[in-house]
Amino acid sequence: MKGWRTGLAIGLALAVWRSSPGLAEEASPSLHPATEYLSTGMKAEQADLARNRGMLWVDQGAALWRQAQGVAGKACADCHGEAEASMRGVAARYPAVDATSNRLLNLEGRINQCRTTRQQAQALAYESNELLGLTAFIAYQSRGLPVNVATGGPAQPYVEAGRKLWNERQGQLNLACAQCHEAKAGHKLRGDTISSGVGTGYPVYRLEWQGMGSLHRRLRACQLGVRAIQFDQGAPEYLALELYLASRAAGLPIETPALRR
Amino acid sequence: MRPARIVVPETAKVGEIVEIKALIQHPMVTGHTAAGANTEPRDIIHTLTVTYDGAEIFRADFMPGIAANPYVAFTTVATVTGDIVFTWTDDKSEVTTAARTLRVP
Numbered sequence: 001m002k003g004w005r006t007g008l009a010i011g012l013a014l015a016v017w018r019s020s021p022g023l024a025e026e027a028s029p030s031l032h033p034a035t036e037y038l039s040t041g042m043k044a045e046q047a048d049l050a051r052n053r054g055m056l057w058v059d060q061g062a063a064l065w066r067q068a069q070g071v072a073g074k075a076c077a078d079c080h081g082e083a084e085a086s087m088r089g090v091a092a093r094y095p096a097v098d099a100t101s102n103r104l105l106n107l108e109g110r111i112n113q114c115r116t117t118r119q120q121a122q123a124l125a126y127e128s129n130e131l132l133g134l135t136a137f138i139a140y141q142s143r144g145l146p147v148n149v150a151t152g153g154p155a156q157p158y159v160e161a162g163r164k165l166w167n168e169r170q171g172q173l174n175l176a177c178a179q180c181h182e183a184k185a186g187h188k189l190r191g192d193t194i195s196s197g198v199g200t201g202y203p204v205y206r207l208e209w210q211g212m213g214s215l216h217r218r219l220r221a222c223q224l225g226v227r228a229i230q231f232d233q234g235a236p237e238y239l240a241l242e243l244y245l246a247s248r249a250a251g252l253p254i255e256t257p258a259l260r261r
Numbered sequence: 262m263r264p265a266r267i268v269v270p271e272t273a274k275v276g277e278i279v280e281i282k283a284l285i286q287h288p289m290v291t292g293h294t295a296a297g298a299n300t301e302p303r304d305i306i307h308t309l310t311v312t313y314d315g316a317e318i319f320r321a322d323f324m325p326g327i328a329a330n331p332y333v334a335f336t337t338v339a340t341v342t343g344d345i346v347f348t349w350t351d352d353k354s355e356v357t358t359a360a361r362t363l364r365v366p
C-alpha cells in the first residue's frame with residue numbers, strides 16, 4: 001500500500017518530465033556521492049562515529065569476526081587475523097569474479113562463501129543483522145579508500161550486463177536508472193535529492209528503514225519507485241549492476257557506514 | 262543484551278566538563294496501530310539510567326515517538342576515576358548494560 005502510493009507520487013512527479021525525450025543524454029560529467037546531498041546535520045552525524053548508528057552494526061560484525069562458527073569451529077579471525085590489516089582495501093575491490101568458481105561475488109557473497117566452505121556454517125541471510133554487520137565491518141576497513149574494482153578479463157561481461165541494465169527503461173513508469181541518476185542528479189524528487197547513484201557507502205543506515213540495509217535493498221526501492229519487477233537481493237542482475245556502479249564510481253572513497261534519508 | 266556503544270573521553274582533569282554519547286540497537290516499536298499498519302505491541306526502551314562511580318548522574322524516560330536505535334548525549338563534570346555505567350530497560354524487561362571507565366588522574 002505504502003509502496004504503491006510512493007510509486008504513484010513519483011509517477012505524478014515525473015509525468016511531465018517523461019514526455020520530453022532525450023534526457024538521458026544530458027549526463028553530468030562528474031559523479032557526486034549521495035553524502036554531498038545530505039543536510040548539514042546528517043553529514044555531521046555520518047562523520048561522527050559516536051553518533052553514526054551504522055557503527056552498531058560494525059561493532060556486531062567485529063564481534064562475529066572473532067566468534068568460532070560452524071562444523072569447522074573456526075572464526076574468521078583464525079584464518080584472517082586482524083581485519084584492520086587483512087581486510088583493508090578489500091571492499092574497494094568488490095564485486096569481483098571469484099577465480100575458483102568463476103562467479104561474480106559481492107562482499108556479502110564472498111563472506112557467505114567463507115561461511116559455507118571454510119567455516120562449514122549456514123549461509124547468512126541477506127539483511128540479517130549478522131550479514132549486514134560483517135559486511136559493514138569489512139567495508140569499514142576500507143573507509144576513505146578509493147573504489148578500485150577490476151573491470152577487464154572475466155569481469156568485463158558482467159560490467160557490460162550492468163551497463164545495459166542501467167540504461168534500460170523499465171517498469172510502469174518506463175524509466176532507466178540513468179534517467180534519474182545521470183540526467184537528474186542534483187534535482188529534487190519529492191523530499192530526496194537524486195544523487196549520482198554510486199552506492200559507495202553501503203551497507204547504510206537509512207532513516208526510512210529505521211535500520212541498516214544493503215545496496216540491493218536500495219536497488220529494490222529504486223525499482224519499486226518506477227513500479228518495475230524487483231529482483232531478489234543477491235540476484236545476478238543486481239550483482240552485475242553493483243559491479244557497473246562500482247566501475248562508474250572508480251576513485252570515489254568508500255564511506256561505509258554511510259547515513260541516508 | 263543488545264549491541265550498544267558508549268563514547269567517553271579516556272581521561273579528563275578534575276572539574277573538566279566531559280561529553281558522553283551512547284547508542285543502542287533497539288527497534289523502538291511504538292505499538293500505535295493505524296488501519297492496516299503495524300499491529301505489533303509496544304516495545305520501547307522506557308528507561309535509561311547512567312551512574313558514574315556508583316552515583317546516578319543521568320536518567321531519561323523514553324517515549325514511543327523516539328526513533329529506533331536511540332542516541333543520547335549529555336555532559337557531566339569529571340571528579341574521580343570511575344566507571345560510567347549505562348543501563349537501558351525495555352518493555353519486555355530486557356536490560357542492557359554497558360560501561361566505560363573515565364580516568365581522572
